[in-house]
Structure formats: C-alpha cells, structure tokens
Amino acid sequence: MTSCSLSLSCSYDMVHYGHSNQLRQAKAMGDYLIVGVHTDGEISKHKGPPVFTQAERYKMVQAIKWVDEIVEGAPYVTTLDTLDKYNSDFCVHGDDITLTVDGKDTYAEVKREGRYRECRRTQGVSTTDLVGRMLLMTKTHHSNIDNSDYQQHTDNFGKVRGYDYNSVLSPQGPKGHSPWTGVSQFLQTSQKIIQFASGQEPQPGDTIIYVAGAFDLFHIGHVDFLETVYKQAERPYVIVGLHFDQEVNRYKGKNYPIMNIHERTLSVLACRYVSEVVIGAPYAVGKDLLDHFKVRHTHIHTYIHTYIHTYIHTYIHTYIQLKSEVYIRLGWSH
Numbered sequence: 001m002t003s004c005s006l007s008l009s010c011s012y013d014m015v016h017y018g019h020s021n022q023l024r025q026a027k028a029m030g031d032y033l034i035v036g037v038h039t040d041g042e043i044s045k046h047k048g049p050p051v052f053t054q055a056e057r058y059k060m061v062q063a064i065k066w067v068d069e070i071v072e073g074a075p076y077v078t079t080l081d082t083l084d085k086y087n088s089d090f091c092v093h094g095d096d097i098t099l100t101v102d103g104k105d106t107y108a109e110v111k112r113e114g115r116y117r118e119c120r121r122t123q124g125v126s127t128t129d130l131v132g133r134m135l136l137m138t139k140t141h142h143s144n145i146d147n148s149d150y151q152q153h154t155d156n157f158g159k160v161r162g163y164d165y166n167s168v169l170s171p172q173g174p175k176g177h178s179p180w181t182g183v184s185q186f187l188q189t190s191q192k193i194i195q196f197a198s199g200q201e202p203q204p205g206d207t208i209i210y211v212a213g214a215f216d217l218f219h220i221g222h223v224d225f226l227e228t229v230y231k232q233a234e235r236p237y238v239i240v241g242l243h244f245d246q247e248v249n250r251y252k253g254k255n256y257p258i259m260n261i262h263e264r265t266l267s268v269l270a271c272r273y274v275s276e277v278v279i280g281a282p283y284a285v286g287k288d289l290l291d292h293f294k295v296r297h298t299h300i301h302t303y304i305h306t307y308i309h310t311y312i313h314t315y316i317h318t319y320i321q322l323k324s325e326v327y328i329r330l331g332w333s334h
Helices: 017-028 040-046 054-062 080-085 108-112 127-136 148-158 165-169 190-196 220-230 245-252 261-269 287-292 301-330
Strands: 004-007 032-037 069-072 090-094 116-119 207-213 236-242 276-279
Touching: 017 032, 017 090, 017 116, 017 190, 017 261, 032 054, 054 069, 054 220, 080 090, 080 108, 190 261, 207 220, 220 236, 236 261, 261 276
Parallel strands: 004 032, 004 090, 032 069, 090 116, 207 236, 236 276
Antiparallel strands: none
16 A cells, blocks of 8 residues: 555635645655545535535645645545545544534544544634634734724624623633634744745746735635646746735725735645745835746736636625625524
C-alpha cells in the first residue's frame, strides 16, 4: 500500500482556512491525500442542510493545493472497507469528535483497528463563528470584544424570546461568549504563512499574472475566477493582491470584510491556482506595481471585472438564504 491519508466524514461546507490547515496536516502524514466529501443528502440527515451544493463543495475541496484526489459522495461513517477500497493505510480527522444522527462515533471501527490519525483543530475559526459574524452585521469583528456596540448586538442575539442562548452554548456559563457571537480570535504567525505559502519564485518562461481584491469568505466564485485566470497561460504564476481591511470596508461598506486580512491571506494561499499573495495591496494598480512584479499579462482585467460581478450576485443570494434559515430556526421574524 502507498502511505495515504484519507480524510472522510466531513461536509466541507463554507470551506475556510481551518479546513485547509486540516488537509495540510493530513498530507504531511502520508504520500497521497484522498479527501471524501459527503452528499447533500448525507449532511442533511446527520447535521442539517448545507449552504453550498455538493458540486460546489467538491470543487472547493479539489482546489485546495494539498489535495491529490477527492471521493464524491463519501459515506458518512468511515469503515475498514472504505479504506481498503481506496488503498489507504489510514484515515485522518480533526480532534473534534464526529457523530451520526443516533450519536455513534463515525470513526469507531477504524479507531479500533489502529487505522486512524488525528490532526489539530485550527484555533480561532469555525463555520459557526463565520455565520455569526455575517448575522451580527457589526463592524467590530476585528476589535476588542468588550466594545459596547458589539456587546449590545451579542446580548440581543444571545437572548431569543427570553431564552439565553449564550448560557447554553458557552461552556463558560451565562457570562461566557456564545460561539454564535464570537469575533475573530485568530492570531497570525510567520510560521503559519510559511506553512501555507508555496515558497516558489517565478521561473524563466513563467507568465506572471496579477489580480487584486478582497477575496472575503473565499468561496466557489473565487475558485472559478482564479481557475480561469490560471488557464490564461501555459505556465502561469498567479499573484493575488489582498486589500487591507480598512480599504475593503471603504469600498464595500457595512460590516465587510467578514474575514480579516490575516484570515483572507491563508484562504487564498491554500488555493492551488495561486503562487503568491501581496498582503495589503494598493487599490489602484499602477505601472510601478506591475513593473515591480514583472507582470506582463494585463489584458485580463476587463474580463475579470465582469466575471467577479456574476459571482457577487450568486454569493449574496446564498448569504440571504443562510440568514433566513437561521432566523427561522431561532423563531425570529425579519
């Protein structure tokens, strides 16, 4: 057998850099990484309806650079037969337990046989946290949690019809912070950037392509866009410029960006179509910037503008559906 990591029992819905870091750790444990992604039906049965379709989730996971192969429609419960079917020595999952709808450990069988490995969960991010940031609609995701404006919103959100969700959801008790209302607690380090970065310089014969934007809540629209950019050349070297949080908020307004600059950096670096990221790129793309990076592929910008706007509308529609779903579950009107 090839030493192969098989990461199963994961929905990969609203993929974020925490998922990418899990897959990076898994790849380091073996030679070939196969990732199983569940169907919409399986996720709905065990966890509730996903935000993104299975086709979108398949493509999102395939775009993460540490993934060698995906298994579409992977079973929710990982068995020895599943590992053997894909010629895998063992499977990998995060250190958070995954249960079926009837409360059984989905990895119980492979754990008993010693064919299970665990990787560390990325602190400071979760799908629940990201949903909370969207629903709160404040501008303080990256500020101190004691901010009075933020606290007012968390108090309102935490109590629905007299029921204190903060008290129930937080292991710290009534005065703890609900996971629904947490701000970004992610701390960036140079080591984390090194782990995600390709570390490769452009080589002679490479076509250097530069694109820039917010790339907030890295999603399927971003993946499709970057894949299209990547295919513009035979040997592409794609540099993505990321605007600082203040700049993104200036042109997008409201509570954007949902993810801070450090989080967005890792999200983009994890994409297989990206070679380098410029952190805090200028909003205006001028000749000096293009000359600095030796960019020669510039005629793509008009196409990019049209392509991005198509996906902005798609993503906003998904976001509104998500917001409505959570309101309905909590008994809110809107």
